[in-house]
Amino acid sequence: MATAPRILVYLLRRDLRVSDNPVFHEISRLSSQASPPFTHILPVYVYSANQIEVSGFLRSRDSKSPYPEARAQNSGFWRTGYHRAKFVSQSVWDVKGTLGQLGSGLVIRVGKYVDVVRDILQHYSDGGEKGEIVGVWMTEDTGSEEKAQERAVRKETEKHGKEFKLWLDEKYFVDHRDLPFDISNIIDLPDVYTTFRKSVEPLRERPRPTHPLPEKLPPLPASIPSQFEPFAIPDGEEALQEALLSPLISKPDIPNPPSWPSNVGSAHPFAGGETKGQKRLHHLLKSGAASAYKDTRNGLLGEDFSTKLSAYLSIGCLSARQVHAAMLQFEDGTPPVLPFFPSEETDWPSVPGWAGGENKGTAAIRFELLWRDYMRLCAQKFNTALFTIHGFRGSKLSRANAEAGADLQPYSNPQTKKEWHYLSHSGPGSSPEITRRKLIRFIRGETGIGLIDASQRELIHTGYTSNRARQNVASFLSSHLNIDWRLGAEWYEAMLVDYDVGSNWGNWQYVAGVGNDPRLGRVFNPVKQALDYDARGEYVRAWVDELRGVDIAAEPSQSAKNGTPAKDKTDDVDPEKLMGVYQAWRLRDAEKARLGLDKLEWVQHPLTRINFSVAGKGRFPAGRGGGNRGGRGGGGGRGTWNARGRGDRGRRRGNMDRANLAGGGGTQDVLPES
Numbered sequence: 308m309a310t311a312p313r314i315l316v317y318l319l320r321r322d323l324r325v326s327d328n329p330v331f332h333e334i335s336r337l338s339s340q341a342s343p344p345f346t347h348i349l350p351v352y353v354y355s356a357n358q359i360e361v362s363g364f365l366r367s368r369d370s371k372s373p374y375p376e377a378r379a380q381n382s383g384f385w386r387t388g389y390h391r392a393k394f395v396s397q398s399v400w401d402v403k404g405t406l407g408q409l410g411s412g413l414v415i416r417v418g419k420y421v422d423v424v425r426d427i428l429q430h431y432s433d434g435g436e437k438g439e440i441v442g443v444w445m446t447e448d449t450g451s452e453e454k455a456q457e458r459a460v461r462k463e464t465e466k467h468g469k470e471f472k473l474w475l476d477e478k479y480f481v482d483h484r485d486l487p488f489d490i491s492n493i494i495d496l497p498d499v500y501t502t503f504r505k506s507v508e509p510l511r512e513r514p515r516p517t518h519p520l521p522e523k524l525p526p527l528p529a530s531i532p533s534q535f536e537p538f539a540i541p542d543g544e545e546a547l548q549e550a551l552l553s554p555l556i557s558k559p560d561i562p563n564p565p566s567w568p569s570n571v572g573s574a575h576p577f578a579g580g581e582t583k584g585q586k587r588l589h590h591l592l593k594s595g596a597a598s599a600y601k602d603t604r605n606g607l608l609g610e611d612f613s614t615k616l617s618a619y620l621s622i623g624c625l626s627a628r629q630v631h632a633a634m635l636q637f638e639d640g641t642p643p644v645l646p647f648f649p650s651e652e653t654d655w656p657s658v659p660g661w662a663g664g665e666n667k668g669t670a671a672i673r674f675e676l677l678w679r680d681y682m683r684l685c686a687q688k689f690n691t692a693l694f695t696i697h698g699f700r701g702s703k704l705s706r707a708n709a710e711a712g713a714d715l716q717p718y719s720n721p722q723t724k725k726e727w728h729y730l731s732h733s734g735p736g737s738s739p740e741i742t743r744r745k746l747i748r749f750i751r752g753e754t755g756i757g758l759i760d761a762s763q764r765e766l767i768h769t770g771y772t773s774n775r776a777r778q779n780v781a782s783f784l785s786s787h788l789n790i791d792w793r794l795g796a797e798w799y800e801a802m803l804v805d806y807d808v809g810s811n812w813g814n815w816q817y818v819a820g821v822g823n824d825p826r827l828g829r830v831f832n833p834v835k836q837a838l839d840y841d842a843r844g845e846y847v848r849a850w851v852d853e854l855r856g857v858d859i860a861a862e863p864s865q866s867a868k869n870g871t872p873a874k875d876k877t878d879d880v881d882p883e884k885l886m887g888v889y890q891a892w893r894l895r896d897a898e899k900a901r902l903g904l905d906k907l908e909w910v911q912h913p914l915t916r917i918n919f920s921v922a923g924k925g926r927f928p929a930g931r932g933g934g935n936r937g938g939r940g941g942g943g944g945r946g947t948w949n950a951r952g953r954g955d956r957g958r959r960r961g962n963m964d965r966a967n968l969a970g971g972g973g974t975q976d977v978l979p980e981s
């Protein structure tokens with residue numbers, strides 16, 4: 308008589324890959340032993356009811372979900388919006404396909420993790436032919452909510468007398484076990500990134516080797532419990548996606564969102580999944596985009612100015628060490644081995660950077676991947692302070708508050724304290740109703756500040772906007788409008804295809820001045836930034852299509868009349884007219900009337916006016932030449948509206964961020980750069 312199946316349950320969360328996955332690696336190793344501890348595996352992915360709306364999975368229209376809607380705490384926005392829901396669903400389906408090819412499979416469920424686990428444990432509790440659970444495994448995750456999930460699943464598993472094992476999350480650049488401090492004493496994490504980075508350099512030598520793709524995995528058990536009531540899991544990828552997306556489409560976060568302008572492509576047109584992530588990584592190396600990254604990373608338009616790996620990394624379709632390993636092979640002149648992309652030997656030598664060791668592009672990618680590690684460690688250190696208005700700086704755990712002479716300015720410094728405008732209650736100079744109206748205009752991309760509006764519209768349509776744009780948007784909401792920065796973070800959480808708890812909330816805190824930016828009172832000037840990074844207004848005019856017809860042409864110069872080529876790409880642009888693209892209220896009345904802009908509220912009554920003027924005559928202001936990127940910015944982006952190419956290369960930096968950040972916060976106008 309056949310023995311009953313011995314089943315290992317593996318709950319997947321943000322580890323949606325089969326290669327370089329320590330859990331699948333170990334399952335494969337154990338199952339190849341003479342007497343494996345389990346005969347079957349049950350990999351399960353749960354659409355977690357408090358993080359993604361699951362009412363679209365209700366079996367009938369008359370049934371009611373036992374879970375409240377998955378909405379954010381301060382704003383009421385969906386926790387997971389359309390773009391990410393789609394990307395995650397594609398990624399889940401991709402893993403399911405790979406597991407199927409390896410002789411196993413993936414079961415998809417909705418609900419709370421603990422409810423799903425309880426249901427599974429109960430199904431097998433009688434023993435017999437159905438089988439017996441030998442353990443429940445799960446990979447750890449960042450964030451207080453995720454930790455609570457882990458505790459609840461552990462408790463439930465142990466209540467049933469089964470073993471629970473929490474695996475280390477190995478999708479980061481530096482393995483937890485290799486940090487220069489003991490992770491159980493996370494208070495020792497430096498409060499400033501540079502200090503942390505120096506403690507783990509040289510970065511190229513840090514990551515551990517990757518695990519290979521298993522050749523074969525144990526099968527699913529024959530008896531699998533169905534989804535518990537009142538939900539049902541539809542068959543097929545399309546039906547599943549529809550169940551996820553339908554509530555988000557039927558109840559959009561804002562009424563009448565702006566429409567997608569013609570002829571502008573998404574900077575992030577990529578589908579989710581481990582195989583797609585590896586394809587993207589392969590493309591970055593093969594096209595030379597990885598080697599060019601340092602010079603292009605502050606672009607605004609196009610697919611290749613930056614890696615666009617963030618969404619794959621955030622849910623674990625790729626691990627950072629896979630990115631590192633592929634770059635290492637490229638740098639050493641070995642065709643990168645990606646499990647889903649065997650390399651063709653022949654044409655690599657023609658790729659810029661091939662076999663040349665670490666270059667400034669690949670080094671800069673490692674630098675950024677370490678930022679991601681750092682944000683995740685901060686989230687772990689500060690825990691729920693990640694979501695509080697006064698942020699890390701206000702936390703008792705901040706070393707600045709704990710010790711004299713630490714890197715961060717102490718929270719008690721009056722410069723770090725702001726009077727925030729809230730949605731829930733009145734504060735000095737604002738009421739919830741005014742804040743709500745401003746917030747809606749901010750979200751719709753109708754603030755009247757071109758760079759902000761372009762980014763917000765791009766975000767709502769595509770689920771992505773560049774790092775440069777994100778910094779400006781976060782600074783604008785928190786320092787120009789003084790609105791509770793958490794509303795912006797929640798909007799990003801809903802919208803971003805690459806949302807990641809540590810990176811999102813940590814970066815919002817950083818820019819809002821309550822996180823671990825060692826410099827105090829920094830405010831981005833979004834007009835100056837537009838001039839530096841969108842020198843022809845192409846990005847703004849791509850997404851804010853009302854402004855496409857704005858005439859920015861300069862009077863033909865004498866040299867042009869003589870047929871001599873322009874000295875600079877912007878010689879044919881009239882800087883004063885360009886200012887009307889960056890802030891439409893500055894357009895001449897006749898131009899506004901010609902384009903019908905005089906009837907638009909956001910043109911006539913912008914949320915703030917920034918008195919920035921172009922210094923000098925004929926040419927754009929100082930601060931645009933030379934210098935290289937350092938710290939957190941640099942580079943620039945150009946291209947046509949539907950550009951697919953890279954951003955501009957080799958652009959300025961030096962003192963620029965300081966200049967960009969000139970001026971005060973609040974709703975005060977930012978002072979012009981002298």
Ligand SMILES: Cc1cc2nc3c(=O)[nH]c(=O)nc-3n(C[C@H](O)[C@H](O)[C@H](O)COP(=O)(O)OP(=O)(O)OC[C@H]3O[C@@H](n4cnc5c(N)ncnc54)[C@H](O)[C@@H]3O)c2cc1C
Binds near residue numbers: 613
């Ligand atoms: C207000 C704000 C919110 C943000 N929210 C998120 C978020 O939810 N998820 C997220 O992954 N990133 C977030 N970022 C960081 C950064 O903007 C994105 O990682 C980056 O734009 C993603 O595009 P990319 O993959 O092409 O990045 P690249 O420029 O190609 O960078 C390579 C990788 O490095 C990492 N990285 C780069 N910059 C940062 C950074 N500042 N912090 C942490 N990791 C970084 C990402 O994993 C990224 O994929 C945020 C930044 C700001 C200013």
